[in-house]
Amino acid sequence: MAQTVFRNVAIVDGSGAPPFRGEVLVQGNRIQAISRAAGALSAPSAEEVDGGGATLMPGLVEAHAHPSFADTSTIEALGLIPPEEHTLLAMKNVRVLLDHGFTSLFSAAAAKPRLDVVIRNAINAGDIPGPRMLAASPEMTVTGGLGDVRLHHHHRESFAVIADGADEFRRAARHFVREGVDTLKINPSGDEYVPSARAKHTVMTEAEVAAVCEVARSRGRRVAAHARSAESVKMSLRNGVEVLFHATLSDAEALEMLEAAKDRVFVAPTLGITYTSLFEAKDHGAPPPADVARALEHELKVGCDNMKALRRRGVRVLPGGDYGFTWNPIGRNARDLEHFVELLGYTPMDALVAATALGAQLMMRGDELGQVREGFLADLLLVDGDPSKDVRILQDKGRLLAIMKDGEFHKRPPAARATYAIAAE
Numbered sequence: 001m002a003q004t005v006f007r008n009v010a011i012v013d014g015s016g017a018p019p020f021r022g023e024v025l026v027q028g029n030r031i032q033a034i035s036r037a038a039g040a041l042s043a044p045s046a047e048e049v050d051g052g053g054a055t056l057m058p059g060l061v062e063a064h065a066h067p068s069f070a071d072t073s074t075i076e077a078l079g080l081i082p083p084e085e086h087t088l089l090a091m092k093n094v095r096v097l098l099d100h101g102f103t104s105l106f107s108a109a110a111a112k113p114r115l116d117v118v119i120r121n122a123i124n125a126g127d128i129p130g131p132r133m134l135a136a137s138p139e140m141t142v143t144g145g146l147g148d149v150r151l152h153h154h155h156r157e158s159f160a161v162i163a164d165g166a167d168e169f170r171r172a173a174r175h176f177v178r179e180g181v182d183t184l185k186i187n188p189s190g191d192e193y194v195p196s197a198r199a200k201h202t203v204m205t206e207a208e209v210a211a212v213c214e215v216a217r218s219r220g221r222r223v224a225a226h227a228r229s230a231e232s233v234k235m236s237l238r239n240g241v242e243v244l245f246h247a248t249l250s251d252a253e254a255l256e257m258l259e260a261a262k263d264r265v266f267v268a269p270t271l272g273i274t275y276t277s278l279f280e281a282k283d284h285g286a287p288p289p290a291d292v293a294r295a296l297e298h299e300l301k302v303g304c305d306n307m308k309a310l311r312r313r314g315v316r317v318l319p320g321g322d323y324g325f326t327w328n329p330i331g332r333n334a335r336d337l338e339h340f341v342e343l344l345g346y347t348p349m350d351a352l353v354a355a356t357a358l359g360a361q362l363m364m365r366g367d368e369l370g371q372v373r374e375g376f377l378a379d380l381l382l383v384d385g386d387p388s389k390d391v392r393i394l395q396d397k398g399r400l401l402a403i404m405k406d407g408e409f410h411k412r413p414p415a416a417r418a419t420y421a422i423a424a425e
Contacts, residue, residue, distance in 0.1 A: 001028045002407070005043045006380075009051035012388050014058040014356040014371035016349055019388055024056060026378040029407035034374055049413050054401055055386055057352065058370050059103025059131075059379035060394070061359025062320050062333050063268040064245055067093045067119060067133070068111040069159070069324025073286045076149040078111045079157030086112055090119045093324075094130030096331045100397050103379035103405045104363050104370075107136040108224060108245060108268075108322070109185045111159045117180040129410060132379075134183055134363060137161075137176035139226065140169060140212065141187040144196040145203045146226060160187070166211040169204075173215035183243070184223045186212050189232035192295045193288075199228040199299055200249060206235055213239040228299070230254045237261055243362070245322075246270055247310075248303030255306065259313040266362050269307050271339040272321020273328050274300050281327040304343050311344070316358050319351065337391040349388045378407040 004026040010019045011034070025033040025041045035041050068090040070078060081089065090111075097105060110116035116135035123130040139160045141147040147160025163169045173184050188204040190197025197203045209225075216223045217240065224243035225236040230251040236244055237257045244267050250258065258265060277288055278296045288296060307317050319336035323329060340351040360370025369377050382402035385393045393399050402413040 003027050003032075003043050003046035004049060004404075004407070005041055005046040006049045006051055006056050006382070007038070007041075009054060009056040009382070010386065011372055012055055012057040012349075012352060012386075013373060014353060015373075016353045016357075019055065019386065024372060024380075026380075026404070026407050029378055031372065031374055031376050031378050034372065049382070049402065051382055051401075055383040055388070056372060057381050057383060057387065058356040058360075058372055059381055059403070059405065060101045060334065060355050061318075061363060061370065062097060062102045062105040062131070063266070063318035063359055063362055064108045064270050064320030064322055065097065065102075065105035065333075066108055066111070066159075066322065066324040066330070067097065067105065067130075068115040069093075069330065070111070071324060071326055071329040073284065073326040075147065075158040076156045078159055079149070081111075083112055083115075086115060087118060090115050091122070091128050091130075093330050094119055094123065094128070094133065097333065098129055098131050098403065098405065098410055100331055100334060101381050101394060101400050101403060102131050102333060103381075103403070104132040104359065106134050106243070106320070106359075106362050107183065108320070109136050109139045109159055110181075111138070113138055113161070113176065114179055120182075121180075131405070132363065132369075135181050136183040136185050136224065137173075137181045139185045139187050140172050142203050142208070146187045146189075146191045146194050146197060163208070166205075166207040169208045170211040170215055173212045177215060177219045177221055182221065184212055184216050184221055185226070186223060186241075187226040188235055189227050189229040189246075191226070191228065192292045192299065199295065202229045202231040202235065204232070204235070206239070209235050209241070210239045213241060216240075233258070237265070242266065243268070246303070248274075248299050248306060250306045255309055255313065258310055258315050262313065262315045266316050266318055266358075267307070267310060268318045268320040269303055270320060270322040271300075271303075271343055272323060272332075272336050273325065274303065275321075275339060275343070276325075276328040284327040286327060300343075307344050316361065317344075317354065318358055318362060319355050332395065334391075334394040337394060341391055348391045351391050352388060378404055380404040382413060
């Protein structure tokens with residue numbers, strides 16, 4: 001069984017504890033041993049990596065990934081991509097995410113019905129490089145909801161499947177379960193870019209949400225909800241949704257319900273897309289209309305206040321910023337950790353914990369993933385510098401000296417290394 005030993009590293013273990021100098025032995029796909037004493041781990045046949053004082057930390061988890069999005073400026077542009085080219089694009093994107101240190105991803109929706117499933121299966125089979133992945137359905141939405149880009153005189157497609165009424169949603173959910181998804185995605189609320197269904201609007205009915213959740217419970221799947229409005233959050237919680245994206249416009253009752261469900265739910269506010277839509281989309285030729293900009297500004301402020309409140313209440317709030325648009329492209333995903341520090345008041349270490357240990361819980365592998373811990377899976381990053389002091393380091397893939405997933409190097413450490421800045425004293 002192959003062995004790798006990392007020596008002379010500062011270990012950020014994902015628990016929130018301060019970094020410490022030490023060594024880590026990987027055997028097969030798991031962390032076999034950890035020592036705080038130099039030279040204490042004997043592994044004569046192991047490949048030795050001298051970290052030169054660099055940081056060894058768990059791989060990152062992307063909590064709101066869209067591996068089949070294409071960095072387009074409109075969602076209808078996704079519908080113009082033929083399935084063959086779209087599959088190749090998704091293959092490229094999962095490699096980009098792994099190149100940037102994301103060793104696990106929770107998909108928030110596929111742009112076409114089987115794209116996530118095919119890519120996940122190919123990664124698991126070892127046919128293509130990519131993170132550990134939980135595959136999602138397309139976004140199930142109502143007529144006029146987020147994702148319905150049809151015109152009365154012209155058919156167009158996006159990332160959505162349109163359903164109306166409980167029976168249609170139930171049928172769609174069963175279809176996607178049959179095709180092999182891990183997560184069923186629904187859009188009970190609108191979005192500021194949808195004139196007929198703004199973020200404050202709740203567009204699915206209780207019966208429609210209940211129908212999808214009924215299918216999920218009966219087949220051992222989870223439901224993730226695009227839920228910006230307060231009522232969509234409450235409706236989702238009443239029916240057993242476990243992953244809530246956004247939850248930005250939650251009211252006092254919604255916050256109380258989220259706290260009551262904190263042991264089973266996860267919230268990802270997707271700060272990245274809101275921030276860049278408001279402040280940076282104009283630099284890409286896509287400024288939001290004035291009314292949308294005002295609404296986004298309001299949602300960002302209220303949403304940040306709500307995320308701070310949820311964190312105080314013990315709700316698991318995770319970074320993952322809806323990357324996959326022209327002004328918020330795939331590959332910049334680690335920027336969400338900076339948003340957590342700058343907008344939500346997290347310490348850099350707390351942001352790392354959210355993106356590793358808590359992300360592992362979202363992946364349903366919290367007992368074996370997301371920490372540098374004996375017996376855990378060896379998904380590891382060797383980083384030039386100390387991200388527990390400055391998470392912006394992780395946005396520069398050149399500072400990821402090595403990337404290991406499941407005990408194997410995706411990116412091998414350089415053969416000759418300088419001594420990097422010591423991250424722990």
